[in-house]
Amino acid sequence: xxxxxxxxxxxxxxxxxxxxxxxxxxxxxxxxxxxxxxxxxxxxxxxxxxxxxxxxxxxxxxxxxxxxxxxxxxxxxxxxxxxxxxxxxxxxxxxxxxxxxxxxxxxxxxxxxxxxxxxxxxxxxxxxxxxxxxxxxxxxxxxxxxxxxxxxxxxxxxxxxxxxxxxxxxxxxxxxxxxxxxxxxxxxxxxxxxxxxxxxxxxxxxxxxxxxxxxxxxxxxxxxxxxxxxxxxxxxxxxxxxxxxxxxxxxxxxxxxxxxxxxxxxxxxxxxxxxxxxxxxxxxxxxxxxxxxxxxxxxxxxxxxxxxxxxxxxxxxxxxxxxxxxxxxxxxxxxxxxxxxxxx
Ligand SMILES: [Zn+2]
Ligand SMILES: [Zn+2]
Numbered sequence: 001x002x003x004x005x006x007x008x009x010x011x012x013x014x015x016x017x018x019x020x021x022x023x024x025x026x027x028x029x030x031x032x033x034x035x036x037x038x039x040x041x042x043x044x045x046x047x048x049x050x051x052x053x054x055x056x057x058x059x060x061x062x063x064x065x066x067x068x069x070x071x072x073x074x075x076x077x078x079x080x081x082x083x084x085x086x087x088x089x090x091x092x093x094x095x096x097x098x099x100x101x102x103x104x105x106x107x108x109x110x111x112x113x114x115x116x117x118x119x120x121x122x123x124x125x126x127x128x129x130x131x132x133x134x135x136x137x138x139x140x141x142x143x144x145x146x147x148x149x150x151x152x153x154x155x156x157x158x159x160x161x162x163x164x165x166x167x168x169x170x171x172x173x174x175x176x177x178x179x180x181x182x183x184x185x186x187x188x189x190x191x192x193x194x195x196x197x198x199x200x201x202x203x204x205x206x207x208x209x210x211x212x213x214x215x216x217x218x219x220x221x222x223x224x225x226x227x228x229x230x231x232x233x234x235x236x237x238x239x240x241x242x243x244x245x246x247x248x249x250x251x252x253x254x255x256x257x258x259x260x261x262x263x264x265x266x267x268x269x270x271x272x273x274x275x276x277x278x279x280x281x282x283x284x285x286x287x288x289x290x291x292x293x294x295x296x297x298x299x300x301x302x303x304x305x306x307x308x309x310x311x312x313x314x315x316x317x318x319x320x321x322x323x324x325x326x327x328x329x330x331x332x333x334x335x336x337x338x339x340x341x342x343x344x
Pocket of ligand 1: 254
């Protein structure tokens with residue numbers, strides 16, 4: 001059944017009113033149910049509000065206009081969808097370009113052991129360190145990882161082993177990296193994949209908190225405002241186990257054959273919607289529809305009240321997440337909201 005609409009129809013205030021009416025009816029039904037128990041009237045508000053000290057905030061809808069121009073390749077449409085609690089809902093179809101609208105891709109690997117930090121990208125392995133993939137780093141790998149098998153460069157010429165063809169890049173991106181591609185700095189050109197891999201994400205129009213958080217799994221975590229996939233943590237154990245470094249650029253993104261260019265960290269390259277109250281800028285959306293913002297506010301401070309998913313609520317943004325530091329190889333800890341299970 002095709003019930004797709006274009007955006008102007010969706011922002012029809014009558015539609016919004018209908019949704020609010022349904023939400024109100026649902027609350028009335030829940031109240032009616034709890035009213036049938038023996039609880040007194042005074043305790044009832046506590047049953048629908050787990051933390052009475054938190055003011056009730058209106059959750060903003062997912063904002064399909066927040067993306068950078070050219071971040072999306074197709075007009076945003078809505079579709080009917082089923083959320084992870086089984087409820088029927090309305091979702092947006094967001095098709096990203098898969099190439100960043102706000103910055104260039106690269107650089108990644110150093111050409112030789114004399115390369116300086118400004119010529120190369122970065123590497124992080126989830127142990128709290130971010131390295132420049134410069135010549136010094138390449139020479140120190142055996143020390144950093146306490147394993148003398150690391151040898152990413154020719155000891156005579158100082159030239160670094162780089163996966164400099166599509167065949168080599170795809171061979172090194174597999175789980176079982178062949179012997180001749182071990183000890184390589186892995187980089188794949190986006191030119192092998194038509195300049196970017198487009199992908200469509202189905203995201204609830206009205207984000208809703210779930211009764212309990214859910215694991216991120218191995219799929220994408222969300223989409224950036226620059227039009228790039230927000231990927232799950234990079235499989236650093238497998239990468240290092242093959243004596244490879246899957247170098248990121250300074251925006252904490254890199255290219256693989258399946259996803260094309262994707263981010264593994266929030267490095268400031270997609271934080272394009274600034275907030276006028278000093279709150280960190282928005283960089284993207286998680287797949288449950290809640291916004292992901294910069295880790296730090298304009299004073300350089302991190303919120304102290306983040307939950308295990310790295311989210312919290314305020315009166316302006318409702319519930320939202322703050323990205324982890326790049327060094328942590330993650331964006332958020334889990335999904336606090338309902339994600340999409342099925343869609344038309
Ligand atoms: Zn990756
Ligand atoms: Zn916040």
